[in-house]
Amino acid sequence: MEQNERKQGETTERTDRLTVCRDEKPAYEIVLTEDFSALPREVEALQVAGRRLCIVTDSTVEPLYAEEVRRLLAPCCRSVITFVFPAGEANKNLKTVQALYQTLIEREFDRNDLLVALGGGVTGDLCGFAAATYLRGISFIQIPTTLLSQVDSSIGGKTGVDFDAYKNMVGAFHMPRLVYTNIGTLKTLPDSEFAAGMGEVIKHGLIRSRDYYEWLLENEAAIRSRDPQTLRRMVRGSNEIKRAVVEQDPTERGDRMLLNFGHTLGHAIEKLKDFQLLHGECVALGSLAAMSLSQARGYLDGAQTDRFERALSAFGLPVRVGGLEKEAVIRATRHDKKMDSGAIRFILLREIGCAFVDRSVTEEEMSRALDRILTA
Numbered sequence: 001m002e003q004n005e006r007k008q009g010e011t012t013e014r015t016d017r018l019t020v021c022r023d024e025k026p027a028y029e030i031v032l033t034e035d036f037s038a039l040p041r042e043v044e045a046l047q048v049a050g051r052r053l054c055i056v057t058d059s060t061v062e063p064l065y066a067e068e069v070r071r072l073l074a075p076c077c078r079s080v081i082t083f084v085f086p087a088g089e090a091n092k093n094l095k096t097v098q099a100l101y102q103t104l105i106e107r108e109f110d111r112n113d114l115l116v117a118l119g120g121g122v123t124g125d126l127c128g129f130a131a132a133t134y135l136r137g138i139s140f141i142q143i144p145t146t147l148l149s150q151v152d153s154s155i156g157g158k159t160g161v162d163f164d165a166y167k168n169m170v171g172a173f174h175m176p177r178l179v180y181t182n183i184g185t186l187k188t189l190p191d192s193e194f195a196a197g198m199g200e201v202i203k204h205g206l207i208r209s210r211d212y213y214e215w216l217l218e219n220e221a222a223i224r225s226r227d228p229q230t231l232r233r234m235v236r237g238s239n240e241i242k243r244a245v246v247e248q249d250p251t252e253r254g255d256r257m258l259l260n261f262g263h264t265l266g267h268a269i270e271k272l273k274d275f276q277l278l279h280g281e282c283v284a285l286g287s288l289a290a291m292s293l294s295q296a297r298g299y300l301d302g303a304q305t306d307r308f309e310r311a312l313s314a315f316g317l318p319v320r321v322g323g324l325e326k327e328a329v330i331r332a333t334r335h336d337k338k339m340d341s342g343a344i345r346f347i348l349l350r351e352i353g354c355a356f357v358d359r360s361v362t363e364e365e366m367s368r369a370l371d372r373i374l375t376a
Contacts, residue, residue, distance in 0.1 A: 014038070016236055020155065020243050022175065022250055030155060030179040030239055034228065036065075039072050039180055043141065046177050048077045052109055055080060056100065056127040057118040058087035061145055064188055069118055069143065081107060085126075089275040092122045092161050094170065100130045114139045114177070120146035120193075121153035121279065125168070128159030132174030142176045145185040147197025148280050151204070151238035154179050156246040156256070165274070166335055167267050173251050181239075183232055194226070195316035196280025199262075201234060202311065203287055204241040207258045210353035212237050217311050224315065258355040261347040262287030265366065268332035272324055284317040285373050293361065293369040294349040304352060322375040326367050329374075333366070 016032040031042055053073055057066050062084045070080050083103050085096045117127035117140060124142050131140035144154040160171020186194065205213025215237070216223070222230040242259070249256035266286025270277060277285075291305045309319050333344055346361040 016232070018236070018239055018243055020175075021247050027175055028177055028179065030181065030243070032181045032183065032232065032236055032239070034182065034184045034232070036068055036072055036180075036182055036184075039069065039143075040076050042178055042180055043073060044076050046114075046139075046141075048114060051077050052107070052113040053077050053080045053116055054104060054107070054109065054113070055082045055116045055118050056085075056123060056130070057082065058085055058091075058120075058123055060087040061119040061123070065118060065145060065185065069116070073116070087122075089122055089162065089279070092126050094161055094163070096126060097130050097133075097161060100126075101134060104130075104134055109134070109138070111135050111138050114141060116141045116143060117154075117176075118143045118145065119149070120144065121149045124149050124154050125159050125171075126161055128157070128174050128176065129161055129171055132159055132172035137174065139177045140174070142179040144179065144181055146189060147186055147194050147235075148200050149197075150181045150183075150186075150235050151197060152200040152242060152259075154181070155239060155242045157250065158252070165271050167271060175250075181235065183228060183235060186226060186231060191316060192278060192281075196278035198223070198315040199280030199282075199284035199287070199312075199317055201238050202308075202315070203259075203261050203283060204238045206287065206291075206308075206349060206352060207261045207347070207355035208241045208245070208353060209237075210351075212241065213352055217307075220311070220314050257345055257357050258347055260345070261349075261355055262290050264333055264344060264346055265289045265329060265370070268329045269321060269324065271332055272328055273321070277318070277321070281318050284312050285319070285321055288312065288319055289366075289369040289373050290346070290348060292372040293346075293365055296365065296368060297348065299348065299350050300352075320373055320375045324374055326370045326374060329370060330363050330366050 014033055015038055018030040019026050020028055066082055074080050083100050085091055115127050115131045117124040128140055131138050142154040144150040157173050157175035159174050160168040163169040205216055219230055245256050262283045266282040269285055270282040288309055291308050294300045295305045312319050343359045346358050347355050348358050349355050
């Protein structure tokens with residue numbers, strides 16, 4: 001886990017910064033703080049005076065934060081409007097994007113204007129895709145308010161929407177101009193949403209850093225109690241891992257694929273359960289199956305898989321799911337966007353903290369791994 005300027009856990013500044021580079025040049029900054037007070041300064045630095053901003057948010061986040069963010073941003077720019085869509089994965093689709101396009105066209109937004117994604121992963125993905133495609137691309141800002149979006153989906157420029165229940169099948173790579181992370185928003189996060197975010201957090205340790213993974217398990221109580229200092233360190237740790245991977249492989253042609261650990265089976269479960277489970281919950285289930293498969297290949301031992309399962313349960317994540325047939329889950333993986341010339345790109349662990357891409361996983365191996373997580 002990369003060290004901060006000070007000893008880890010001794011953050012005294014109100015704002016931490018991580019710079020994400022592309023082609024060895026700074027692309028955007030991740031600003032990590034505990035409230036929205038620094039937002040005007042960070043947005044003004046993007047030279048938005050005279051431009052219009054559209055805050056894109058959902059019906060859950062809008063009453064919590066939209067007015068505060070609108071009030072803070074209004075003095076920075078020409079005008080601010082808000083587009084609100086119904087919350088939930090079911091609305092992460094082209095129909096919602098079309099409604100957003102219509103709003104932008106009617107308000108005469110041009111290429112110099114910006115979108116502001118205020119919310120979780122659904123909002124960030126949808127807003128980013130609209131920004132990537134409206135007028136062939138306009139700028140956007142990420143203001144993630146859920147743990148999952150703060151540690152994962154807001155960073156790296158992967159945008160997209162679901163198509164006929166196939167997750168993220170329509171999308172584009174489009175980097176944000178800024179990621180402004182207010183840790184304070186985690187206070188209002190429902191327990192289920194917080195737990196779902198931990199599915200992605202733990203994944204980062206599994207694929208990239210044994211030290212971070214061990215730290216997470218050792219600090220389980222402080223994390224679950226949402227101790228601000230511990231959360232700040234945790235989010236920064238995940239951000240450092242995500243940044244390193246994204247900088248090496250911005251368009252997912254190599255190492256960035258490793259971030260899909262747990263997603264192959266996780267996405268299949270998410271689809272077959274009709275999105276009734278949260279994304280992070282499905283990632284947790286898929287990760288446990290992938291750990292089991294890695295164990296079967298001889299890379300991990302049973303104690304490591306059992307410990308991971310206990311950790312998932314401790315953080316409030318599911319380790320079993322019912323109502324699914326193995327054959328249906330396996331069939332669903334064939335429609336995943338991670339298919340490569342007819343073969344599934346499956347992410348396995350050679351050891352804790354060291355993941356790799358494997359294209360030889362058989363349906364029989366997936367079936368045995370699913371035995372670990374499926375119940376009648």
